[in-house]
Amino acid sequence: MNSQKRLITMLVAAAGLLILPLVLQGFGNAWVRIVDMALLFVLLSLGLNIVVGYAGLLDLGYVAFFAIGAYMYGLLASSQLTDSFPAIAAMFPDGLHAPLWVILPLGAGLAGVFGILLGALWAAGWWSIFADQPLVHPRSSLIMVATLLTLLMAGTSFIRRQTRLHN
Numbered sequence: 001m002n003s004q005k006r007l008i009t010m011l012v013a014a015a016g017l018l019i020l021p022l023v024l025q026g027f028g029n030a031w032v033r034i035v036d037m038a039l040l041f042v043l044l045s046l047g048l049n050i051v052v053g054y055a056g057l058l059d060l061g062y063v064a065f066f067a068i069g070a071y072m073y074g075l076l077a078s079s080q081l082t083d084s085f086p087a088i089a090a091m092f093p094d095g096l097h098a099p100l101w102v103i104l105p106l107g108a109g110l111a112g113v114f115g116i117l118l119g120a121l122w123a124a125g126w127w128s129i130f131a132d133q134p135l136v137h138p139r140s141s142l143i144m145v146a147t148l149l150t151l152l153m154a155g156t157s158f159i160r161r162q163t164r165l166h167n
Helices: 002-027 029-054 062-077 080-084 086-091 100-124 140-166
Strands: none
Touching: 002 029, 029 062, 062 080, 062 100, 080 086
16 A cells, blocks of 8 residues: 555656646746756756665766767757758758657667667776786776766867867
8 A cells, every 4th residue: 555655656756747837937948947956956866875885886977878868859949960960961951850759779779889888898808908817707996987987088079179169
């Protein structure tokens, strides 16, 4: 009975969160953006809770995969992609503004592909060049350093890309 009550409470809360932006739209876009950012941070903290709390690993780079999907969304939903690549601009002279429901699975898929590739590289032992042991059964400190390296690589590549776009 208690689990059924908990499920109903979660469903009502989820429905309320889905309706919340529509209600806040009447008060202005600023409130919608504030709530969107708050829910984004809730989503990221839940991801950290799963990795650190349940798995017991200190993972610092899971946000890099979130950033990869978000960067893909930014490229496909704005004119940045056509501004950067003349061949794509020739195919889409008015800009490539893909719909949200097309970009969301593409961004999630791209982030998943990067996660699988990076996990395969770590399991294959390329990390042993730096740590003197393969990362198949890693200690928490090795995972922390490896995922921090992932986050730094993703962040650096995004910053370099933005610098080239604006210079």
